[in-house]
Amino acid sequence: MTEIRWTVPAAHPAFAGHFPGRPILPGVVLVDQAMRLAASVLKPDLAIRGLGNAKFFHPVAPGTHLLFRYPPATASALRFDILAGERIVASGSFTLGANS
Structure with missing residues:
Protein backbone atom coordinates (compact mmCIF):
# COMPACT_ATOMS: atom_id res chain seq x y z
CA MET A 1 0.00 0.00 0.00
CA THR A 2 1.26 3.45 -0.91
CA GLU A 3 0.43 6.42 1.32
CA ILE A 4 0.95 10.06 0.36
CA ARG A 5 0.30 13.06 2.60
CA TRP A 6 -1.06 16.40 1.42
CA THR A 7 -2.20 19.46 3.35
CA VAL A 8 -5.08 21.41 1.81
CA PRO A 9 -3.78 24.95 1.19
CA ALA A 10 -5.79 27.47 3.18
CA PRO A 23 -15.23 26.96 3.28
CA ILE A 24 -15.44 23.34 2.10
CA LEU A 25 -13.14 21.78 -0.47
CA PRO A 26 -15.19 20.64 -3.49
CA GLY A 27 -15.18 16.92 -4.19
CA VAL A 28 -13.81 17.49 -7.68
CA VAL A 29 -10.65 18.98 -6.12
CA LEU A 30 -10.22 15.88 -3.92
CA VAL A 31 -10.59 13.58 -6.95
CA ASP A 32 -8.21 15.74 -9.00
CA GLN A 33 -5.58 15.60 -6.26
CA ALA A 34 -6.07 11.83 -5.88
CA MET A 35 -5.52 11.47 -9.63
CA ARG A 36 -2.40 13.66 -9.63
CA LEU A 37 -0.86 11.74 -6.73
CA ALA A 38 -1.85 8.37 -8.25
CA ALA A 39 0.43 9.05 -11.22
CA SER A 40 3.41 8.38 -8.93
CA VAL A 41 1.90 5.04 -7.85
CA LEU A 42 1.23 3.52 -11.27
CA LYS A 43 3.59 1.37 -13.29
CA PRO A 44 4.90 3.22 -16.35
CA ASP A 45 2.82 1.08 -18.73
CA LEU A 46 -0.50 2.08 -17.05
CA ALA A 47 -2.44 5.34 -17.20
CA ILE A 48 -5.67 6.61 -15.68
CA ARG A 49 -8.46 6.48 -18.25
CA GLY A 50 -11.42 7.55 -16.12
CA LEU A 51 -13.12 7.73 -12.75
CA GLY A 52 -14.77 4.44 -11.85
CA ASN A 53 -16.59 5.86 -8.83
CA ALA A 54 -16.22 8.29 -5.94
CA LYS A 55 -17.98 8.67 -2.62
CA PHE A 56 -17.66 11.62 -0.27
CA PHE A 57 -18.32 11.07 3.43
CA HIS A 58 -17.15 14.20 5.30
CA PRO A 59 -16.36 17.81 4.38
CA VAL A 60 -12.74 18.95 4.14
CA ALA A 61 -11.78 22.38 5.48
CA PRO A 62 -8.79 24.62 4.66
CA GLY A 63 -5.55 23.44 6.26
CA THR A 64 -6.72 19.84 6.72
CA HIS A 65 -3.94 17.24 6.68
CA LEU A 66 -4.97 14.42 4.35
CA LEU A 67 -3.59 10.95 3.74
CA PHE A 68 -4.15 9.40 0.30
CA ARG A 69 -3.98 5.60 0.39
CA TYR A 70 -3.54 3.47 -2.71
CA PRO A 71 -3.62 -0.33 -2.46
CA PRO A 72 -1.77 -2.14 -5.26
CA ALA A 73 -3.43 -1.52 -8.63
CA THR A 74 -4.89 -4.26 -10.77
CA ALA A 75 -4.50 -4.21 -14.55
CA SER A 76 -7.78 -2.30 -14.86
CA ALA A 77 -8.34 -0.30 -11.65
CA LEU A 78 -6.70 1.66 -8.85
CA ARG A 79 -8.63 2.23 -5.62
CA PHE A 80 -8.05 5.17 -3.31
CA ASP A 81 -9.08 6.26 0.16
CA ILE A 82 -8.60 9.79 1.48
CA LEU A 83 -8.34 10.16 5.24
CA ALA A 84 -8.26 13.08 7.66
CA GLY A 85 -6.84 11.52 10.81
CA GLU A 86 -8.65 8.21 11.25
CA ARG A 87 -11.74 9.38 9.35
CA ILE A 88 -12.26 8.43 5.70
CA VAL A 89 -13.45 11.60 3.95
CA ALA A 90 -13.65 10.12 0.44
CA SER A 91 -12.95 6.92 -1.51
CA GLY A 92 -13.21 5.67 -5.03
CA SER A 93 -11.43 4.11 -7.96
CA PHE A 94 -9.86 5.04 -11.26
CA THR A 95 -10.13 2.91 -14.36
CA LEU A 96 -6.78 2.12 -15.94
CA GLY A 97 -5.53 1.31 -19.41
CA ALA A 98 -2.34 0.96 -21.35
CA ASN A 99 -0.13 4.05 -21.42
CA SER A 100 0.11 5.11 -25.04
Missing part, protein backbone atom coordinates in the same frame (compact mmCIF):
# COMPACT_ATOMS: atom_id res chain seq x y z
CA ALA A 11 -5.59 29.82 0.19
CA HIS A 12 -6.77 27.25 -2.38
CA PRO A 13 -8.81 29.15 -5.00
CA ALA A 14 -11.72 26.67 -4.72
CA PHE A 15 -12.56 28.09 -1.29
CA ALA A 16 -13.40 31.54 -2.72
CA GLY A 17 -16.97 30.59 -3.59
CA HIS A 18 -17.43 27.24 -1.88
CA PHE A 19 -18.88 28.35 0.62
CA PRO A 20 -18.59 31.89 2.03
CA GLY A 21 -18.39 31.77 5.82
CA ARG A 22 -17.75 28.00 5.93
